[in-house]
Amino acid sequence: MSDEPQIPVSPDDETEIPESHPRYESLLTRHRIEHGVDIGITSRQGLIAQGRGEAYDYLLGEQTIESADDAARAAAAHFLLADQPVVSVNGNVAALVPGEVVELADATGADIEVNLFNRTRERMEAIADHLREHGAEDVKGLAADGEIPGLDHARAKVDADGIGSADVVLVPLEDGDRAQALSAMGKTEVVIDLNPLSRSAQAASVPIVDNIIRAVPNITRHARELRDADEAELRAVVDSFDAETALEAAERAIRRGE
């Protein structure tokens, strides 16, 4: 509960943060999350969740471990194989990686859908606006004409032609109930979560145990590398990934610093 990682200043503009700064990534993260609060897209729960992520990332050594890179590559292959991939975006995702989500969607032909645990019209629209400012053309989630079975009504809403009919869904920083419900619908679910023991990570077809700031651009990078791969090659990437092994490796890294 102390204040490590130590972050000396809160910059007003992220262009002011020198990439050479030893805590560049932390400064950028903190700047984006603060800005998210200012524009009404990061909630109180989002700030607490951000803190949990900081602690796990600190124990992980603030680096993309090999099993997380394998997971990002498998996620990219799933996206390229999908008929209808969708990236689900909540408040923290929008605050932390708005431009990176748009790039991933562009690189893989995925839709972007805003999906909030604490849904208000105001926050939905603020998030959609923020994504559009970062280049998103079509943002789903406002129709809310579909439903995920097994969740109470307020939590279940999705777009029928978005997450509702998607075959592959990326849900970064997702609530455990919803992650399990999406998985129960038979969708291929890619989760980004720094806690390998969380229900979201455990429910995922592909759990990426990594900081979202590193993970989303990493999926995009793999998707670009795999752009010309044929279906057999993509299937081989998907088949070579084992979720349980990856989660065990991540837990070892966090618990033992390996």
Place this chain on the structure above:
Amino acid sequence: MSDEPQIPVSPDDETEIPESHPRYESLLTRHRIEHGVDIGITSRQGLIAQGRGEAYDYLLGEQTIESADDAARAAAAHFLLADQPVVSVNGNVAALVPGEVVELADATGADIEVNLFNRTRERMEAIADHLREHGAEDVKGLAADGEIPGLDHARAKVDADGIGSADVVLVPLEDGDRAQALSAMGKTEVVIDLNPLSRSAQAASVPIVDNIIRAVPNITRHARELRDADEAELRAVVDSFDAETALEAAERAIRRGE
């Protein structure tokens, strides 16, 4: 960064939370921190810090480990031996354990001093008011006529007749710079921090690696048990505690689940 530990509801009043609830402590914590935001004493940084604490506590098994109980007992002995013990209170401490801090001060004859990393007159007063509502009679920190050497001016302010002249200080959830500066002043410093690797925990004479919600009442309990102990007994309790061994045990518990 996901939302575990899962907390189903946010109660309006803490008396509504049944003590038998399997997640009683989490619900109570969440309720108090939310209330802290509502009354202007918990900051954005405080919410993020709360999240970091949740993650470490989760890995620790949400329990007081044996070495943390030993540390709480040593802290109680230090307080009873002190000429002038002071409990330093920041926004999260005031939000999470206002009544518990007052009980500890009463049981040990300690002063209570408000001390904020991001100091504003408004927050100082809101915190002092909150402590008074929980039974505090004298709340220090508003005079700010003393200084901790080695910190920049805004961070250095303390009351001359409070932390300034204290021989034993309890600083729960303290910033690393200030923990080190207080220690450099030769004070006996008791820190409560869930991260055994933090600079605050490392700088402490007595680091208590435990959730503040459990740790503060635990120090009070030990102080009451030790109330009739003579100086030699209290010295024996103090001398039998080794900070380095306790930090190692805590790190093992977090890293390996031991």
